[in-house]
Amino acid sequence: MANQSITAPLGFQVAGLSCGIKPSGLPDLGVIHCANGAKAAAVFTTNQVVSAAVEVCREHAKSAKVYAVVTNSGNANACTGKQGFNDAVTMCRQTAGGLACEPHQVLVASTGIIGQPLSMSRVTAGIDRAIVCLSGTAEAGQGFAKAIMTTDTKPKQAVQRLKIAGQDVTLAGTVKGAGMIGPNMATTLCFFTTDMAISKSLLNKALKQAIGNSLNKLTVDGHQSTNDTAILLSSGLAGNRTVNKMDSAYARFAKALDGLCDDLARQMALDAEGATRMFKVVVKGAATKAEAATAARAVADYDLVKCAVNGGDPNWGRIICAVGSSAARVNPGKLTCKLDRLTVFRNGQPAKFDAKQASRIVSQAEHTITVDLGVGQAGDFCYGVDLSRDYVTINADYHT
Helix, strand or coil: CCCCCCCCCCCCEEEEECCCCCCCCCCCEEEEEEEEEEEEEEEECCCCCCCHHHHHHHHHCCCCCEEEEEEEEEECCCCCHHHHHHHHHHHHHHHHHHHCCCHHHEEEEEEEECCCCCCHHHHHHHHHHHHHHCECCHHHHHHHHHHCCCCCCCCEEEEEEEEECCEEEEEEEEEECCCCCCCCCCCCEEEEEECCCECHHHHHHHHHHHHHHCHHHECCCCCCCCCCEEEEEECCCCCCCCECCCCHHHHHHHHHHHHHHHHHHHHHHHCCCCCCCEEEEEEEEECCHHHHHHHHHHHHHCHHHHHHHHCCCCCHHHHHHHHHCCCCCCCCCCCEEEECCEEEEECCEECCCCHHHHHHHHCCCEEEEEEECCCCCEEEEEEEECCCHHHHHHHHHCCC
């Protein structure tokens, strides 16, 4: 079977292991290494309160070449003051020392419980062990994917393969995230690798676009983390001529990255905390794309809609209520709603439909809610998940 992990592109080795951050003993530390140096792109949370790792990584991502990423789960290293910042720097320094590069050429990310200091003796010992274990195998990639998990129940990985000017190009990604997801510019922890030769500026452009079209379209509970980080590394070893302009090669790469991100976003939705099913909200007929996005997210975040989906209840009234209470302009006389292809509300009035068929649609693992605002020509979408009793249980038990 083909490698489906972040080691699939040429030039990358990874490791994932337990260093004792998590009391459970589950994997909690990972390292990615690109021996020849990679171009890096990154996007981060827009939360005003950010983790120490985000502070450090923002600066280090500006480096012309990046040789490694070090990441931990089980501890967010957020709201930990100057010591937390120093600890994030130490993680980079320890990694750099073991890989013969400079600390500013190492990126860092953390996730987990907020407000607790890292046990740095365990972390630094774990980094040293991870460096010794670095490998380009699929098994190593799987191990890294497990090392970034918190309340996730399974690792999430995806790979895209394509031809660029006759050369084989591979893109791969892994993401962590099951709750506290209402991203804006990034999403939880997400790591991408590619062997495509491409300029740093276009790498950044492609990443921002791909995140915006997929992972930023997912909301589990509408809550943005302090640690959201997405990193894309390019080894440039595919053998294609370096892409320096927005030509057809760039377009194909960007499309593949969009597909990769969308795949991971859907995996996240289906593994969201307590989720039993997901849904896509498509908004049409909006005055602007921004208003369409606002309306779509309002439906996906609306607790009553999420509860109805959990119960397999085709309650279109809650959908209309969510749209109407959003900031998007609505023409009540033209407002229309569909569940998959079944129209349940047309031009401001209830439509005749088979209630059992509607319930079957909502009870599927995935379905689409389409709302036409009747105002303009713009549209957008958002992914959402149902709200179950398990979500409350998970977050009631997850404490400091």
